[in-house]
Amino acid sequence: MPVFLETSAATFESDFTDLLNAKREDSPDVDAVVAGIIADVRSRGDAAVIELTSKFDKLDLTPETLAFTSAEIDAACEAVPVAERDALELAAARIRAYHERQVPQDQSWTDAAGATLGWRWGPVSAAGLYVPGGLASYPSSVLMNAIPAAVAGVERLVITAPTPGGVSNPLVLLAARLSGVDTVYRIGGAQAIAALAYGTQAVAPVDKITGPGNAFVAAAKRRVFGKVGIDMIAGPSEILVIGDGSVDPDWVAIDLLSQAEHDESAQSILITTDAAYGRAVAEAVEARLQVLERRAIAQASWRDFGAVIVVDDLEQAAALSDRIAPEHLELCVEEADALAGRIKHAGAIFIGAWTPEAIGDYVGGPNHVLPTARSARFSSGLSVMDFVKRTTLARMTPEALKAIGPAAEVLAKSESLEAHGLSVRARLDRLNEE
Amino acid sequence: MPVFLETSAATFESDFTDLLNAKREDSPDVDAVVAGIIADVRSRGDAAVIELTSKFDKLDLTPETLAFTSAEIDAACEAVPVAERDALELAAARIRAYHERQVPQDQSWTDAAGATLGWRWGPVSAAGLYVPGGLASYPSSVLMNAIPAAVAGVERLVITAPTPGGVSNPLVLLAARLSGVDTVYRIGGAQAIAALAYGTQAVAPVDKITGPGNAFVAAAKRRVFGKVGIDMIAGPSEILVIGDGSVDPDWVAIDLLSQAEHDESAQSILITTDAAYGRAVAEAVEARLQVLERRAIAQASWRDFGAVIVVDDLEQAAALSDRIAPEHLELCVEEADALAGRIKHAGAIFIGAWTPEAIGDYVGGPNHVLPTARSARFSSGLSVMDFVKRTTLARMTPEALKAIGPAAEVLAKSESLEAHGLSVRARLDRLNEE
Missing domain, CATH: 3.40.50.1980 (Nitrogenase molybdenum iron protein domain)
Structure with a gap:
C-alpha cells in the first residue's frame, strides 16, 4: 500500500519531507x-x-x-x-x-542613444x-x-x-x-x-x-x-493528480497507474480534499492492478512510491504541488482552469476530467519530455528552444558612442581593464578631433 | 608572435584545425x-x-x-x-x-479538434x-x-x-x-x-x-x-574581429587586446581580406603592448593563442567564423550589417567600426555572459530565459477526446503501455454510453 498522509496530522511535515526526499533511483556509479x-x-x-x-x-x-x-x-x-x-x-x-x-522571434530596435540593439x-x-x-x-x-x-x-x-x-x-x-x-x-x-x-x-x-x-x-x-x-538528465516518470472528488475514482486510478506502469521507480501521487475519495481511488487502483498487463511493475511503483495526501482545500493542494514540482500534473477538479492558474511549478498540466495524462504522451501536441525529480522548479520540457540559440546584436553610431562610451570607460578603469577603456577612448578621441 | 595563416596556403586546413583544437585551459582535475x-x-x-x-x-x-x-x-x-x-x-x-x-509570452489557443493548448x-x-x-x-x-x-x-x-x-x-x-x-x-x-x-x-x-x-x-x-x-561552464574569453581594412588598425589592435588582457588563456583572432592590413594590426598590437598596464597577461595570450588569418573574401571569413563560433564577433568592415546577416554561430556580434566589444561588456545592453569555447554552436548568452521555465497546458473536451483519443490508444498499445490506453478508453466508453 502507498503512504496515506493527512495535512492535519502532527507528523505531516516530516512525512511529506520524507516523501519529497525519497531516493527513487538507484543510480549505480558508472x-x-x-x-x-x-x-x-x-x-x-x-x-x-x-x-x-x-x-x-x-x-x-x-x-x-x-x-x-x-x-x-x-x-x-x-x-x-x-x-x-x-x-x-x-x-x-x-x-x-x-x-x-x-x-x-528576432528583435531589432534603435534606442534613444542611437544604439541599434537586438538579437x-x-x-x-x-x-x-x-x-x-x-x-x-x-x-x-x-x-x-x-x-x-x-x-x-x-x-x-x-x-x-x-x-x-x-x-x-x-x-x-x-x-x-x-x-x-x-x-x-x-x-x-x-x-x-x-x-x-x-x-x-x-x-x-x-x-x-x-x-x-x-x-x-x-x-x-x-x-x-x-x-x-x-537537454537534461531525466529521472523516472511522475504524476500528481489533484482531485476534489468530482471525477470517477476509477479514471484517476488508471491515470495514476499510467505512470506506475512505466517503471518500478515511477511515482504516482493523489492529493485530494476528500479522504473518502482518496480511499476510493486507492481501492480502484488495487482492483485495476489485479488485471493490468504490467502489474508487477505498476504494483512495485505504487507500493514503494505511491501516495495519497488529504488536504483541507485546493489552496493547500496547490502549495504542496509546487513543493513537489511534478513532471505531470492532472487537475481532476471542477474548477480546473482556476486551479491551473494557481500552480507555479509543474512540467505539464492536464486540465479537467477529460484530459488524461496519456493524451499528452502521444497526441495532445505539447512535448512529453518533461522535467522530473522536482526540476520543474528551474527547467522546462523539451521544445524548439532546445534546438536554437541566440546571437545578440549591437551597433553603435558615433553619437551613441559619445552618449554611453564614457560610462564604459569609467567601469573598465574600475575593473582595471585598461584596454577595454582604451578601445572606447581611441574612438571618442577621433570624434573630438573632428 | 601569434600565428599568421593564409587560406591560400597548402597547410591551411590542418593549421586552422590545430587552432580550433588548441587546448587553452589547463583545467586541473579537481x-x-x-x-x-x-x-x-x-x-x-x-x-x-x-x-x-x-x-x-x-x-x-x-x-x-x-x-x-x-x-x-x-x-x-x-x-x-x-x-x-x-x-x-x-x-x-x-x-x-x-x-x-x-x-x-504565454500562449493559449483552441484547435480544430476542440483541444485547448498552450503554455x-x-x-x-x-x-x-x-x-x-x-x-x-x-x-x-x-x-x-x-x-x-x-x-x-x-x-x-x-x-x-x-x-x-x-x-x-x-x-x-x-x-x-x-x-x-x-x-x-x-x-x-x-x-x-x-x-x-x-x-x-x-x-x-x-x-x-x-x-x-x-x-x-x-x-x-x-x-x-x-x-x-x-547556466553554463564558462571558459576563457575570446574575440574574433573580421576586418576589410577600412577601420584604423590601432582600433582593432586595442579591441584584440581588450580580450587578451583578461586572461593568459584568452584568445584574440583577426580574420582579414588584406594581408598588409593584418600585418599593420599586428604591429599596432605590439606597439600598444609596450605600454599596456596588463601587458604581461595580454602578451602571453596574444603570443600563445592570438592569430591573424588572411582570407580571399568576406564569404570565406564568415565561413571560418562559423567554424570558430566565437564568443564575441566584431565586424570592422564597411558592409557590416550585410556581413552580420551571413553569420550563423556567434555569442554576440558587434557591428561596425563604432562598436568596440567593450561597449557590450558594460553599457550596450545585451548580456556579456556569453558562450565560449565554440559553444555558440548550441548555446546562448545569459538572458531572462535562464531564470524562467515553461509549463505546458492541455485541456480536452469530450469531443476533442473522441477525435484524438483513439490514436493515443493505438500508440499506447503499440508501446505495450496498457494503462495509458485504458485511461483514454475508460473516458471514451463513458461517452459511448451516453
Missing part, C-alpha cells in the same frame, strides 16, 4: 566506466564503437552497417500496420503544429537524438525529440538507437522518417553518446544531444556537456 | 576534491562552509557573519565615487531595458549568483547576472562572493543593490556552490545557480546540475 568508454571512442573511433556494441548489445557491426540503409528503413516502414501508421501521423501532425508556435535566433546545425532500445524503445519519444529539432530548422538530424541482438522496432524507424531524421545508427550506451559528441570515421559529430537513456547514457551526457549541448 | 567538499557541506552545513572559508580564503566567519549586513552594504555603497556610481546606474538601466524585451512561463523562485573574488571580481558581471533574474521576476536573489582576507569590492556591493539582490554571502569556491544547491542552516537553497568561477566552482556546478539548474 562514471569511471563511462569515462573509459568515451576516451576509447575518442581515440579509436569506429573500431571502439563496434567492439563495445558487440560486447554490450551482442551485435556485430561494420563501419558500413552502423547505420540503417534507406532500403532497410523503407522495409520497416512498410511493415507497420495502417492503424499504427495513421496514429503516428496524427501524432506527428499535432506535435508539429504545437511546436511551430514555439519558434522564437537573432538560429538553429543548431546538427542534433543527435538518443532512443533507448529494448522495453523503453518508444516511437512517441522519437516524434517528441525529432519534431522540435526539425521545426527549429536543424540541418542534420540523426538518431542512435541500440538494437540488442539486431532487433529493431519498425515503429521507431517510421517515426524517424515522419520526423525528418536523416540517419539512424544501430548503436547505444555511452559509446553512442561519445560518437555523437566527438565523431568517429562513420559518425559525424553533432552540436546537441537529447533523449533519455540508462545510467551509462546519463553519465556520458553529463561528461560531454560543454563539448556539445544536452 | 573533481574528487570538489565531491568531498560538497559531501562535507551537505552533512555539516554551516560548520563545513566556515571551516573551508577559513582554510581557502583566510577569513574567519560565524553563521551570523556569513552574509553582509544591510548596514555594511550601505557603507560600501556610500564609499563608491559618484562617477562610478553614475556609470553603474547607466549600465544597469540599459541592461534592464534590453532584458525586459526578452520576457517570453505559461514563470520565474524560478530563487537564484544564486556566483561572483568570483580577487582579480576577476567584476561589478559589471553582477549586473549581467542579477538584472535578467530580477527582470524574470525571481523572488529571492542571492550572491556568493568570496572575500579573501575579508577584502570586498564596494562596487560589487553597489551593483548588487542596484540589481535587486537580497543577500550577499562572503563565501566562494565549491563550498559556496554546495551551500546554494543544498542549503545550510544559514543559507537557504536556491533553484538556479549562475555566474563564472574557477576550476573548483566549475566542477561543483557540473556536479550539482540536475539538483539545481546552472
Whole structure:
C-alpha cells in the first residue's frame, strides 16, 4: 500500500519531507566506466564503437552497417500496420503544429542613444537524438525529440538507437522518417553518446544531444556537456493528480497507474480534499492492478512510491504541488482552469476530467519530455528552444558612442581593464578631433 | 608572435584545425576534491562552509557573519565615487531595458479538434549568483547576472562572493543593490556552490545557480546540475574581429587586446581580406603592448593563442567564423550589417567600426555572459530565459477526446503501455454510453 498522509496530522511535515526526499533511483556509479568508454571512442573511433556494441548489445557491426540503409528503413516502414501508421501521423501532425508556435522571434530596435540593439535566433546545425532500445524503445519519444529539432530548422538530424541482438522496432524507424531524421545508427550506451559528441570515421559529430537513456547514457551526457549541448538528465516518470472528488475514482486510478506502469521507480501521487475519495481511488487502483498487463511493475511503483495526501482545500493542494514540482500534473477538479492558474511549478498540466495524462504522451501536441525529480522548479520540457540559440546584436553610431562610451570607460578603469577603456577612448578621441 | 595563416596556403586546413583544437585551459582535475567538499557541506552545513572559508580564503566567519549586513552594504555603497556610481546606474538601466524585451509570452489557443493548448512561463523562485573574488571580481558581471533574474521576476536573489582576507569590492556591493539582490554571502569556491544547491542552516537553497568561477566552482556546478539548474561552464574569453581594412588598425589592435588582457588563456583572432592590413594590426598590437598596464597577461595570450588569418573574401571569413563560433564577433568592415546577416554561430556580434566589444561588456545592453569555447554552436548568452521555465497546458473536451483519443490508444498499445490506453478508453466508453 502507498503512504496515506493527512495535512492535519502532527507528523505531516516530516512525512511529506520524507516523501519529497525519497531516493527513487538507484543510480549505480558508472562514471569511471563511462569515462573509459568515451576516451576509447575518442581515440579509436569506429573500431571502439563496434567492439563495445558487440560486447554490450551482442551485435556485430561494420563501419558500413552502423547505420540503417534507406532500403532497410523503407522495409520497416512498410511493415507497420495502417492503424499504427495513421496514429503516428496524427501524432506527428499535432506535435508539429504545437511546436511551430514555439519558434522564437528576432528583435531589432534603435534606442534613444542611437544604439541599434537586438538579437537573432538560429538553429543548431546538427542534433543527435538518443532512443533507448529494448522495453523503453518508444516511437512517441522519437516524434517528441525529432519534431522540435526539425521545426527549429536543424540541418542534420540523426538518431542512435541500440538494437540488442539486431532487433529493431519498425515503429521507431517510421517515426524517424515522419520526423525528418536523416540517419539512424544501430548503436547505444555511452559509446553512442561519445560518437555523437566527438565523431568517429562513420559518425559525424553533432552540436546537441537529447533523449533519455540508462545510467551509462546519463553519465556520458553529463561528461560531454560543454563539448556539445544536452537537454537534461531525466529521472523516472511522475504524476500528481489533484482531485476534489468530482471525477470517477476509477479514471484517476488508471491515470495514476499510467505512470506506475512505466517503471518500478515511477511515482504516482493523489492529493485530494476528500479522504473518502482518496480511499476510493486507492481501492480502484488495487482492483485495476489485479488485471493490468504490467502489474508487477505498476504494483512495485505504487507500493514503494505511491501516495495519497488529504488536504483541507485546493489552496493547500496547490502549495504542496509546487513543493513537489511534478513532471505531470492532472487537475481532476471542477474548477480546473482556476486551479491551473494557481500552480507555479509543474512540467505539464492536464486540465479537467477529460484530459488524461496519456493524451499528452502521444497526441495532445505539447512535448512529453518533461522535467522530473522536482526540476520543474528551474527547467522546462523539451521544445524548439532546445534546438536554437541566440546571437545578440549591437551597433553603435558615433553619437551613441559619445552618449554611453564614457560610462564604459569609467567601469573598465574600475575593473582595471585598461584596454577595454582604451578601445572606447581611441574612438571618442577621433570624434573630438573632428 | 601569434600565428599568421593564409587560406591560400597548402597547410591551411590542418593549421586552422590545430587552432580550433588548441587546448587553452589547463583545467586541473579537481573533481574528487570538489565531491568531498560538497559531501562535507551537505552533512555539516554551516560548520563545513566556515571551516573551508577559513582554510581557502583566510577569513574567519560565524553563521551570523556569513552574509553582509544591510548596514555594511550601505557603507560600501556610500564609499563608491559618484562617477562610478553614475556609470553603474547607466549600465544597469540599459541592461534592464534590453532584458525586459526578452520576457517570453504565454500562449493559449483552441484547435480544430476542440483541444485547448498552450503554455505559461514563470520565474524560478530563487537564484544564486556566483561572483568570483580577487582579480576577476567584476561589478559589471553582477549586473549581467542579477538584472535578467530580477527582470524574470525571481523572488529571492542571492550572491556568493568570496572575500579573501575579508577584502570586498564596494562596487560589487553597489551593483548588487542596484540589481535587486537580497543577500550577499562572503563565501566562494565549491563550498559556496554546495551551500546554494543544498542549503545550510544559514543559507537557504536556491533553484538556479549562475555566474563564472574557477576550476573548483566549475566542477561543483557540473556536479550539482540536475539538483539545481546552472547556466553554463564558462571558459576563457575570446574575440574574433573580421576586418576589410577600412577601420584604423590601432582600433582593432586595442579591441584584440581588450580580450587578451583578461586572461593568459584568452584568445584574440583577426580574420582579414588584406594581408598588409593584418600585418599593420599586428604591429599596432605590439606597439600598444609596450605600454599596456596588463601587458604581461595580454602578451602571453596574444603570443600563445592570438592569430591573424588572411582570407580571399568576406564569404570565406564568415565561413571560418562559423567554424570558430566565437564568443564575441566584431565586424570592422564597411558592409557590416550585410556581413552580420551571413553569420550563423556567434555569442554576440558587434557591428561596425563604432562598436568596440567593450561597449557590450558594460553599457550596450545585451548580456556579456556569453558562450565560449565554440559553444555558440548550441548555446546562448545569459538572458531572462535562464531564470524562467515553461509549463505546458492541455485541456480536452469530450469531443476533442473522441477525435484524438483513439490514436493515443493505438500508440499506447503499440508501446505495450496498457494503462495509458485504458485511461483514454475508460473516458471514451463513458461517452459511448451516453
